[in-house]
Amino acid sequence: MNKFASMNTLRNQIFLGFMVVMVIVLASVGLFTYDQVSVLLRNNAEKHIQQTAVQASGKLDALLKQIDTLTAQVATNATIQRLLTQEVEGRKISFEERQLLQQEVRKYTPYATGIQSLELFTTDYRMLLPLTDVSLDSRVSEDWITLADEGKGRLVWYGMDPRYPNVVIAIRHIRLIDKSFSHAGYLMVHMDKNYFELTESEQAEENDVRESMGLVDAAGQIIASDFSKELDIGSMIEQSGETVQIDEEAYIAVQKKSEETNWRIIILTPARYATEGISILRTAIIVSVMVGGLLFLILTFILSTMITRPILNLIKAMRIAKLGTLKPIDVSMSSMEINELNNTYNQMVGSLNELIEVVYQKEIIQSRTELKALQAQINPHFLFNTLEAFYWALDEKGEEELSQVVVAMSGLFRYVIARPDEDEWVTISDELDHAERYLKIMDMRLIDRLSWRIAAGDICRRTPIPKLLIQPLVENAITHGVEQQIGPGTVEIIVLPSARTGYTRIEVTDTGPGMDTDKVQQLYASMQIGYNRSAKGNGVGIANVDRRLKLYYESDTDGLVIRSEKGRGTTIAFEIPNEYGSES
Template sequence: MKTTSLKGKITVQYSLLFLACMSIVGLLVYQVVADIVQNIAINYIHETIKQTNEKIDQTLTEVENSSSTTISNWYIQTLLNRHEKYLPLRDRVQVSEMVTSAANQNSYLKSLELYSPKFGFFGFNDSVLQAADINLHIMERRLPNTKLMNKMVWMTTEQGFDQQRYILGARTIPNFISDDNLGYVMAVLDGTLIEEDFRDIDIGQGGIIFLMNEEGQIVFASSSIQPQQKKLFSATLTKLKNEALDHDIFQVDGVRSLITYSHSNKSGWMTGAVLPVSSLTRQMAYIQKIIIWTNVVAIFFILLSAGVLSSRITKPIRKMQRMMKRVEEGNLNVLLPKTKIAEINELSGSFNHMVSKLKILIYQVYEVELREREAELKALQAQINPHFLYNTLDSFYWTLVLNDQEELGRDIIALSDIFRYSIGSGETSVKLRAEFEHIWNYLRLQKMRFEKLETDCFLDPKIESADILKLIVQPIVENAFKHGLEQRDAEGKIKVEASRVNEDIVIAVRDNGVGIDSGRLEALRLRLLQNDSLTVTEQHFGMGIENVHRRIRLFYGKNYGLEIYSKPAEGTEVLIRIPFRPHSG
């Protein structure tokens, strides 16, 4: 099963979460901004075609005003209502000049003429369309004369005779009614100029603006439109008008496009615009780049912050892992510090408590092991009949006294006291004086082996009643003989001294033996320091420096035990440090 680090998982999941959030927010922002931009663009286009429509209406209004000025002129009314059969040429020219003058200020006008059934046409005409053509258009549209009386009616031609587009306007002259023959004011506007105005309007890339007449025919456009597109645009605008909608999105040759319009109440025409939706949001490409680069920068900082965050979380865990490895290797002197993360602190506290409990359990197990060895020793001791041993040694003593060998008898008594103290009643602690009496007896017997042995024992009377672990000095003295004095040919010296230092008792055992070289001395000190890994090195309890050191530390605590100082060929000094405790018996 493939595993990954906690840091890697946190980094990946944190990054994916923020990337997902950033992506969702980016899409929402992009969609909202796109909708806003699209609505702004739609409003702009709608306002543009509305202004275009108003411009056309303004042009038509100006022409209508010119015609109204002409037909309402008192002089023209007087001339054209004469009863003569013919109108003098001078008057005809004057009427035509007045009509032309009224229309000169409008550059779109190609023709403005008055028609009187009695006197004919007056005005000017620069187009190919004649009165007969206009009458024909009126007849094709089936416009009643009554409609023409109220205002000028505007019409468009699909194609003029001179390949130009025209806008036609006509209205009756009310006072020229005679035998159902009506007088007309007829105007012709240059559609080419209006079409040029359409081409000058920019509503966006791929956009088309066009003019549709009341019959649904597209007569002017800013660019060429295919016949099928004309039908589609016409049908869609008619539908929007009937449904009272101002715009819609529809498909034009597979392209989603916007269509909108503005209706003219004056002419009844509609100015429409069609634009691909993609052009409405072309400015979104810039916003899209900003969002993309923002996400790129955000990804960088997300990955960076994810790495930092995961490191802060996993750093104490990795430290805990290293500490557990040290515990696994046998080092129980570890302690995890507190951090700023509550959960990690809880784990660290549990870990520290576990190590502390483990240390206590190890001490307890080792103590049990020592007690088991002590029990073995007691079992061995129990096999010897103390009274038989004491009585036998007492018999030896009196026999030697009777034979005038009292000195040897004292040695026998010393040996008896040693056995009595060692086998004893099983107590673990004794008075310091009793421990020193045992040492005096031991040294007396050692003098039998070493003829040139010089001994010195000193016990401060102030502390002779203090409690002390039994048999912790004799193994050190024995070790001095075994490893120091036995290998020396010259006179041997050994001194045992007990004194009080502050709140402690210090027992010093000094010899002038062969000493210990620096390498072995450092190794022995190191073993005493690593008390958690010490083992019993002798077969029976109490035999050996390490065992004495361990007993002291188990009984009194880790601040007590043995200290060893030595130089080769100069001797060795062992200090036993224990707390001062008055005897409680």
């Protein structure tokens, strides 16, 4: 432990701290750079793959368009249209006319490479060209004939010929232009599958290292490909865009679907191609981090020595001061920071000496204050004893009404003058008793002009409430209500459950002259700025009550609500939650 404590110096802390920070910085920068560059390399590889797929799809569309154009020309040839019209009208085509058809069709075959043959069928599936007796439904399934019918003259690609593995079939529904495009027969084209090779020989050599490409028909049969291995095409289609494992090597499978034929172009790219350069980047980052760490290690050692040497010299000078009383020291250093530290220490010594004197004086003042506080506790006690003496003196003389007023005043003072150890929360019942004592005193002053009514249920009376919230409202009702009218007036205090669950509503109503709307708005405005005292200047005012409500209950209360009409009195109400108080 002592060995560890001897090593726990400021110099070592600075050295280790700087090293930890530098390691974190270098590691963070290295990881961030590695991650970002890796993502960039992968994105570039994926863009290249997608671009290759788009180019292959464009080439396929061009090949398909060439065949579509050629077959459309054959289907709309005037001689073919005339002879098929004759066939539709019930006049069978003769052998010589079939030879004429063959001559017309042969005129178009030199314009497109890859066409092995063109076959022509009637509406009842009889073959017109070439000169054999094979029916259409024996060549392809009824489903494909139905697709050709639904295509309405559009070239429909069947896919691989089930009889000839190197032939691709497409069918076009022939329609008569002069007969409102009525059905006249079918044109079938047989294509050599080498016609659909999507890569050139130079590209194929390059793709041996990078991507492989294949063209698959709707049934999942390979039309053309440069795949070096037999692959499960169904799983390739399902795993498009994901990394697949082929012979313990990872490949990225990307596919592009042709909307014209529903064929798919599948491109397999080795995953290592997408991550080329990442290993070199990783090595460069590791070397950079190691070199940077070594340089920082040396520089940190030198810097920590330069920082701590003056501080060690200052510590030696300060140890002299701790042996005796606090005295300023005289240490002169070359650096501004160390000189500032010396000056700060000397100022601290002076401040500590002053604080010692201040604390001594405060202890004397505190003792005197405690004596005055003990004396102040005697004053309320003397006041209550004096009121008690008044009460007994009036009771002996038969002044029952005056004695009751004195009792009410004594209770009023006891309630208002709280001891420091008493809680400022009371029950609504305590508040109502305090308000009633105040009403009794005011009744003696107003003689027969004041009457009051207090209505509250037992459950509501037990609700906790801050002290002195109801009595100021009663005082306001008397001062601005009852006293401002000619004749007797009434003050009502009603406590009842609120319409909001868990709340209690308290209303103080007077039968005074009331207020118009402008006066009520002015009253609300004065409550907002926190100033509203009674006209006579002897009340705490409703602004005080409103402010205390919001301080105690915060968002659980809306504050005071005032309802008043000119000539019909005023009601001031507020709502408080039932579960609150000093225990919450």
